[in-house]
Amino acid sequence: MQRILVRGGGPLSGRVAISGAKNSVLKLMAATVLAEGTFTIRNVPDITDVRLMAELLEAMGCTATLDGDVLTIVRPAEITPEAPYELVEAMRASIVVLGPLLARVGRARVSLPGGDDFGQRPIDMHLDGLRRLGADLTFEHGYIEGRAERLRGTRIVLEYPSVGATENVLMAAVLAEGTTVIENAAKEPELADLAAFLNRMGATIIGAGSSTVTVDGVEHLHPVDHAVIPDRLEAATFLTGLAVAGGELVLEQARPEHMDMLMHKMGDMGLRTSAHPDGVWAAAPERIRAVDINSLPYPGIATDYLPLMVAALSVADGPSIATENIFGGRFRYVDELVRMGADIRVEHHYALIRGVPRLSGAPVKAHDIRAGAAIAMAALGADGETVIADAQHVARGYDRFVEKMRSIGADMDAD
Known part of the structure; x- marks a missing residue:
């Protein structure tokens, strides 16, 4: 998989199985x-x-x-x-x-x-x-x-x-x-x-x-x-896509006890989440609210969650601040979101985000696993087509990424 092609569209819906971590x-x-x-x-x-x-x-x-x-x-x-x-x-x-x-x-x-x-x-x-x-x-x-x-x-x-x-x-x-x-x-x-x-x-x-x-x-x-336990980062990715595109999902096998802080913060953004007999149920509003987030060691917001949440907050209603406390230099993906029309400014280990109603499809690049997934989720809320190069990074961490996204309604292809 060298490229992922995403066309923004309607809400996500259905059930998707979370793979092993x-x-x-x-x-x-x-x-x-x-x-x-x-x-x-x-x-x-x-x-x-x-x-x-x-x-x-x-x-x-x-x-x-x-x-x-x-x-x-x-x-x-x-x-x-x-x-x-x-x-x-x-x-x-x-x-x-x-x-x-x-x-x-x-x-x-x-x-x-x-x-x-x-x-x-x-x-x-x-x-x-x-x-x-x-x-x-x-x-x-x-x-x-x-x-x-x-x-x-x-x-x-x-x-x-x-x-x-x-x-x-x-x-x-x-x-x-x-x-x-x-x-x-x-x-x-x-x-x-x-x-x-x-x-x-x-x-x-x-x-x-x-x-x-x-x-x-x-x-x-x-x-x-x-x-192997289910992958909470894959579950977080689908929650991010839901936050951007709207809709309702059941994340099969996901364990809510592994994502307490994430689900709490997603709740602040307007998502409704709860434990489900098969995993986690979630539903999103038409547009999420802005919140401030900080990456911290578990049980805090994981540094791997941050690119996903920044992608979602780029289309939130209002301004947000994302603080990266774990890895310096992890905001490289922000330039790609900006190419798509996001209003984000990075200062040291802070990203200042002013949500916009819609992004715009553009040619962009995946610098690492989570950055690639985050950009793909942001593209669900973009007008036109987004072409994500270097998508082999996403394949390093996600099993059947495009296939799973298509199964819940995303207009996405790979080549």
């Missing part, structure tokens, strides 16, 4: 390094990043087969503990193989990460945490070289509740000698899903989903069969 399944795949045998992971989205992580595991000597939404991974007795540049450069989440490799194999060679281009995202906390567990880490020729005889549990206080750092330390600690306590840990549902996966493998983890996670190291882990 991208930000969970990639970490579950990395965790399979910790135990020999055959893993079955269900509710897996067919997205580019899953295929990239599968390639990474296969480069280590594993096999990974995706059949529908069922992923089977076979981890052999011996693997090559290296994550090569060409794969890690394409997907930042690859860095989370570092902790499992050090814990299970005792050595690792992992390229410095790449991924979406929206500002500096250093991995210092990952490395500091692993060093606290006893890993010897050095840099050589663009790679992190790591060794560890046997990791040892300790108390680790993260400077910031980084999801990636929490995941890397958690996966290393499950096979460490003794007890590890992670303070100021990330609380995201995807982190709790990883902990549930590891506990089913035989780990002993208490407190995942809270700011303090305690891990009692074990000697061995074993393969499991596990279903």
Whole structure:
């Protein structure tokens, strides 16, 4: 998928199934390094990043087969503990193989990460945490070289509740000698899903989903069969489209308890949302109200939500301020919305938005996964056709994006 073509039109309606969470399944795949045998992971989205992580595991000597939404991974007795540049450069989440490799194999060679281009995202906390567990880490020729005889549990206080750092330390600690306590840990549902996966493998983890996670190291882990939680970011994308285009939707499998703050803020914008026997029900007014939003660690408004909400607020009734507190440089997509007629001005980490009644279709570009999805949602409220280039970014994080949007009434195509 190189381009997405969107023509603004009428309201959205119907039901759409939410796929498994991208930000969970990639970490579950990395965790399979910790135990020999055959893993079955269900509710897996067919997205580019899953295929990239599968390639990474296969480069280590594993096999990974995706059949529908069922992923089977076979981890052999011996693997090559290296994550090569060409794969890690394409997907930042690859860095989370570092902790499992050090814990299970005792050595690792992992390229410095790449991924979406929206500002500096250093991995210092990952490395500091692993060093606290006893890993010897050095840099050589663009790679992190790591060794560890046997990791040892300790108390680790993260400077910031980084999801990636929490995941890397958690996966290393499950096979460490003794007890590890992670303070100021990330609380995201995807982190709790990883902990549930590891506990089913035989780990002993208490407190995942809270700011303090305690891990009692074990000697061995074993393969499991596990279903991935639904993707709250995909659900947020459909809610954004609804906010722009109007209508009524049921988001099947979506979990409202994972989106409390988002649903509260959407309510302030005029959307009506509620738990539904099949997931989440939502209905939108003819035009949403302006609100101010701030990105914060979970359970706050996720930084990945912000581009989506800015897109919606570009056609809201009134002025809004969006504050990006997590990643500097993440407002690049605003230039594309401005090309479509949005009235948005960026000052440092603030976006000042004055809602307009309608946008105008234009040729634009997707700079990253969420930016591409946000622009597509904004285009639902534009006159004429919007052509979104570099749409391969969207395919990295969304399973059958255009097909699902068409199923609920969007006039959208891809080529």
